[in-house]
Amino acid sequence: MSGKRVLIIGGTGYVGQHLLEGLSNTAFEKGIDLAFTHHSNLPPEPLIKAIHSHCLAFPVDLRNGDGFDAISLSFGQPDVVVNLAALSVPRACEMDPVTAMCVNVPSALIEWLLTFDDDSTLLIHFSTDHVYEGVKSFYKEEDETAPVNVYGRSKAESEHFISANWANFAILRSSIIYGPQTAAPVRKSLPVQWLDSLLAKGRQVEFCRDEFRCPIYINDVVTIIQTLTCRWMSGCNEMQLVLNVGGPDRLSRLQMAETVAAVRGYKSSLLKPISASLIDRGVKSPADISMDISKLIQMLGFSPMKFEEGVRLTFRNETNTSS
Numbered sequence: 001m002s003g004k005r006v007l008i009i010g011g012t013g014y015v016g017q018h019l020l021e022g023l024s025n026t027a028f029e030k031g032i033d034l035a036f037t038h039h040s041n042l043p044p045e046p047l048i049k050a051i052h053s054h055c056l057a058f059p060v061d062l063r064n065g066d067g068f069d070a071i072s073l074s075f076g077q078p079d080v081v082v083n084l085a086a087l088s089v090p091r092a093c094e095m096d097p098v099t100a101m102c103v104n105v106p107s108a109l110i111e112w113l114l115t116f117d118d119d120s121t122l123l124i125h126f127s128t129d130h131v132y133e134g135v136k137s138f139y140k141e142e143d144e145t146a147p148v149n150v151y152g153r154s155k156a157e158s159e160h161f162i163s164a165n166w167a168n169f170a171i172l173r174s175s176i177i178y179g180p181q182t183a184a185p186v187r188k189s190l191p192v193q194w195l196d197s198l199l200a201k202g203r204q205v206e207f208c209r210d211e212f213r214c215p216i217y218i219n220d221v222v223t224i225i226q227t228l229t230c231r232w233m234s235g236c237n238e239m240q241l242v243l244n245v246g247g248p249d250r251l252s253r254l255q256m257a258e259t260v261a262a263v264r265g266y267k268s269s270l271l272k273p274i275s276a277s278l279i280d281r282g283v284k285s286p287a288d289i290s291m292d293i294s295k296l297i298q299m300l301g302f303s304p305m306k307f308e309e310g311v312r313l314t315f316r317n318e319t320n321t322s323s
C-alpha cells in the first residue's frame, strides 16, 4: 500500500479536521502521503499541531478551480480524493443559491481530475440525507430523491454530476454528524453541544417531535472513509457506490434532546414538544429523512454506534480536550 496519495478537499471543516487527525495517525506507517485544502483562511495552528505526520496544505476555491494546478505540480494525482468542501448550512444555501450550487456541485474538481491521464482516482464525495423528500421513514438508496430545499437540490445535482462524469466514486448520503469539537474550533454550532447549551440555561425549550433523523458519530464517519480508502488501495479497481451514512437510531429532535438531557442530568420537564410546522427557520426542512443503513452495514461489515453512546463519548472527549 506504499506510495499512495490521499487528498482531502475541505480539510479545515468539521469532518475534515477529524479525518485529518484520524488518517495522520497511521499515514506514515502505511506510507501514505496526505494533503488537504483550505479556503477562507490559512490552516489554523491548532489543526497543524493535531496532525501527527507531514501533510501538505493547498488553498483551493471550488467555485472556479483556483489552486488545483499547484496540487498537480507538488503532490500529483491522488489515489483517493475525499470531498468534504461545501456550503453545508441549509439556511446559508437558501440565502445564496448561486454559491451553494457552485461550491456543492464539484465541477471544478472533476475538471481537474480529468486533466490526469487515467481515471484511477477514487472520489469519496459527501452528500446528505436532505436529498430525500422526507415523507416516509427509513429511506433506501434506490428511493427517489426529491429535495425540498436548495442545500438538498445542490447535493442531488452533485450526485448526478459525479456519476455522469467520473468513473470511480463513493457518494455518502450523511445524516447529522455529531461529536466533539475539532482541534481548531469550527464556527458553526455543533448539534449535541447546541442542545446542551440550551438546556444548561435551565429554562423550558421547545423541540420538534415530528422531524426525524439518524445522527451518526464523527468517529464512525472517519472509520467509513478509512475503510473505503483501504479497500480502494488494496486493489479494488472499480467502485460506483451510493451509501446512506447514518446511525442506528431514528430519532425526533425531541428524542435527541431527551437523550442529551438524560446524559447531562437535566430535568426532562425542560423539554416542550412542538410540531415543526410552528417553526420558521428560513428554510424548508424535510420532516422524516430517517435512513435504512443496512447497505452500509452489509458492505463495510461495520455497525455505527447508538446515539446515547455517542453523546456520552462526545462529552467525555470534550472534557478531556478542554482539561
Ligand SMILES: NC(=O)c1ccc[n+]([C@@H]2O[C@H](COP(=O)([O-])OP(=O)(O)OC[C@H]3O[C@@H](n4cnc5c(N)ncnc54)[C@H](OP(=O)(O)O)[C@@H]3O)[C@@H](O)[C@H]2O)c1
Pocket: 009, 010, 011, 012, 013, 014, 015, 016, 038, 039, 040, 041, 060, 061, 062, 063, 083, 084, 085, 086, 087, 088, 089, 103, 126, 127, 128, 129, 174, 175, 176, 177, 178, 186
Ligand atoms: N456536519 C454535518 O452534520 C453534515 C451532515 C450531512 C452532510 N454533511 C456534508 O459533509 C461534508 C463535510 O461537512 P462539514 O460539517 O465538515 O462542513 P463544514 O464544517 O462546513 O466545512 C466545509 C469545508 O468546505 C470548505 N469550503 C467552503 N467553501 C469553499 C470553496 N469555495 N472552495 C473550497 N473549499 C470551500 C471550507 O473551507 P474554509 O473553512 O477554509 O473556508 C471547509 O473546509 C459537507 O459536504 C456537508 O454538506 C455534513
